[in-house]
Amino acid sequence: MANKKMQKKAEQKAKRVARKTAKKHPVLFFVIVLLVVAIVGCCILHKKKIITIPFLNKFIPQENELTVDSKGGAFTSEDITAIKDSDLSIHFLELGNKYTGDSTLIKVGNTEILIDAGSRQNSAGTIAPYVKQFCTDGVLEYVIATHADQDHISGFVGTKEHTGIFESFVCQTIIDFPLTDKTSQVYQSYVEKRDAEVQAGAVHYTALDCWNNANGAQRTYTLSDGITMNFLYQKFYEEKTSDENDYSVCMLLSQGENHYLFTGDLEEKGEASLVENNELPKCVLFKAGHHGSKTSSTSALLEKIQPQIVCVCCCCGSDEYGAKPENTFPTQAFVDRIAEYTDKVYVTTLATKDEVGFTSMNGNIVITSNDGVVAVRCSNNATLLKDTQWFKDNRDCPQPWQ
Numbered sequence: 043m044a045n046k047k048m049q050k051k052a053e054q055k056a057k058r059v060a061r062k063t064a065k066k067h068p069v070l071f072f073v074i075v076l077l078v079v080a081i082v083g084c085c086i087l088h089k090k091k092i093i094t095i096p097f098l099n100k101f102i103p104q105e106n107e108l109t110v111d112s113k114g115g116a117f118t119s120e121d122i123t124a125i126k127d128s129d130l131s132i133h134f135l136e137l138g139n140k141y142t143g144d145s146t147l148i149k150v151g152n153t154e155i156l157i158d159a160g161s162r163q164n165s166a167g168t169i170a171p172y173v174k175q176f177c178t179d180g181v182l183e184y185v186i187a188t189h190a191d192q193d194h195i196s197g198f199v200g201t202k203e204h205t206g207i208f209e210s211f212v213c214q215t216i217i218d219f220p221l222t223d224k225t226s227q228v229y230q231s232y233v234e235k236r237d238a239e240v241q242a243g244a245v246h247y248t249a250l251d252c253w254n255n256a257n258g259a260q261r262t263y264t265l266s267d268g269i270t271m272n273f274l275y276q277k278f279y280e281e282k283t284s285d286e287n288d289y290s291v292c293m294l295l296s297q298g299e300n301h302y303l304f305t306g307d308l309e310e311k312g313e314a315s316l317v318e319n320n321e322l323p324k325c326v327l328f329k330a331g332h333h334g335s336k337t338s339s340t341s342a343l344l345e346k347i348q349p350q351i352v353c354v355c356c357c358c359g360s361d362e363y364g365a366k367p368e369n370t371f372p373t374q375a376f377v378d379r380i381a382e383y384t385d386k387v388y389v390t391t392l393a394t395k396d397e398v399g400f401t402s403m404n405g406n407i408v409i410t411s412n413d414g415v416v417a418v419r420c421s422n423n424a425t426l427l428k429d430t431q432w433f434k435d436n437r438d439c440p441q442p443w444q
C-alpha cells in the first residue's frame with residue numbers, strides 16, 4: 043500500500059515538473075519530447091529490421107539465428123554480431139567477379155588469419171570491406187599465401203582504385219610457399235608488396251620454416267585457449283614439380299576434436315605426400331582442394347579426413363578453364379568422391395550468362411563454432427549443392443545423394 047502511494051506521489055510530481063517545464067521553457071520541452079519520440083521510433087524500426095543501428099544491438103536482445111539462412115546477398119547486423127561472438131569463425135569469401143579463386147578469413151577472438159586473396163587484383167575491393175567488418179582493429183595477425191597463382195595472390199596487390207590487402211591492413215606474420223616457378227607480373231608485384239610490409243615491421247616465413255620451427259617460425263601457433271593453427275608437411279615444400287598447385291601451403295586448424303583442413307590447390311601428388319607425412323585426423327571441414335577440380339580431393343585424402351562439411355571456392359559452372367564439364371568446377375569426379383562422406387557441400391559463386399557473368403550461389407559461407415558446436419551460415423542461402431538447380435541441370439546425382 044505504502045509503495046503504491048509513493049509511486050502515485052512520484053508520478054504526480056513528475057507530471058507537475060513536466061507541466062512547469064513546459065510553461066517555463068516551451069522550446070526545451072518541445073526538444074525533449076522530440077528526442078524521446080525519435081529514440082523510441084529508432085528502437086522500434088531497428089527491432090523490426092526496417093533500419094539497422096549496430097549500436098542498439100548491445101541493448102536490444104537479439105533472436106538467435108545461428109542456423110537460419112540470410113537471404114539477399116548480405117549478412118544482417120544480427121548475423122555479424124553472432125559470428126563475431128562465436129569462439130571461431132571460418133569465412134569463404136565471394137570475390138566480386140566472375141573468376142574462380144580463394145580467399146578465406148579465420149577469426150578467433152581478436153586474432154584474424156587471411157588465407158589467400160584471389161581471384162583478380164580488383165577482388166581487393168570486395169575482400170577488404172568484408173574483412174573490415176570482422177577485423178575492426180585493422181590488424182591481420184597472420185596472412186597465408188598458399189601458392190603463387192593469380193587466383194590466390196592478386197588481391198594482396200590490388201589496383202589503383204582498390205587498395206591491396208597488404209596496404210589495407212597491418213599484416214603481422216606472413217607465411218607463404220617455399221617454392222614457385224612463377225615469373226608473372228602479379229607474382230612480382232606480390233613479392234614487392236610483401237617485402238614492403240616486411241620493411242614496415244611484418245615478419246615473413248615460409249611453410250617449411252614453420253614445419254621446421256626454423257628462423258623464428260613455429261609449426262604450431264596457439265590462437266586462443268584450445269585453438270591451434272598447425273602447419274603440415276608435404277614434399278613439394280622442398281622438391282620441384284611442374285604443377286604450381288602442388289607447392290600449396292597446407293594448414294590444419296584444431297579446436298579439441300574439431301579439425302578444419304586447408305590445402306590450397308594441392309593436387310593428387312601433393313595430397314599423397316600430405317597423407318604420407320602427417321597423422322591426419324577426421325575433419326569437420328575441408329576446403330575443397332583446387333576449387334573442386336577432378337585432380338584434387340582424392341580418395342586417398344578423403345579416406346583419412348572423412349569431411350562433414352566441404353566448401354568449394356569457385357564460380358560454379360564457369361568455362362574459364364574450358365567448357366568441357368570435366369573442367370568446370372565443381373567437377374563430377376569431385377562430387378562423386380565427396381558424396382561418399384557428406385552431402386553438406388557449399389559453393390560461393392555461380393556463373394551466369396548475362397554480361398555481369400556471376401551471381402551468388404551460397405554467397406559468403408561462414409562456419410562458426412561455439413563450445414565445439416558447429417553451424418553453417420551463408421549470406422545468400424544455405425541450399426546444399428545437390429539441391430541447387432545448377433546441380434540438377436549439370437551433374438549426375440551420385441548414389442549416396444539420392
Ligand SMILES: [Zn+2]
Binds near residue numbers: 191
Ligand atoms: Zn586456384
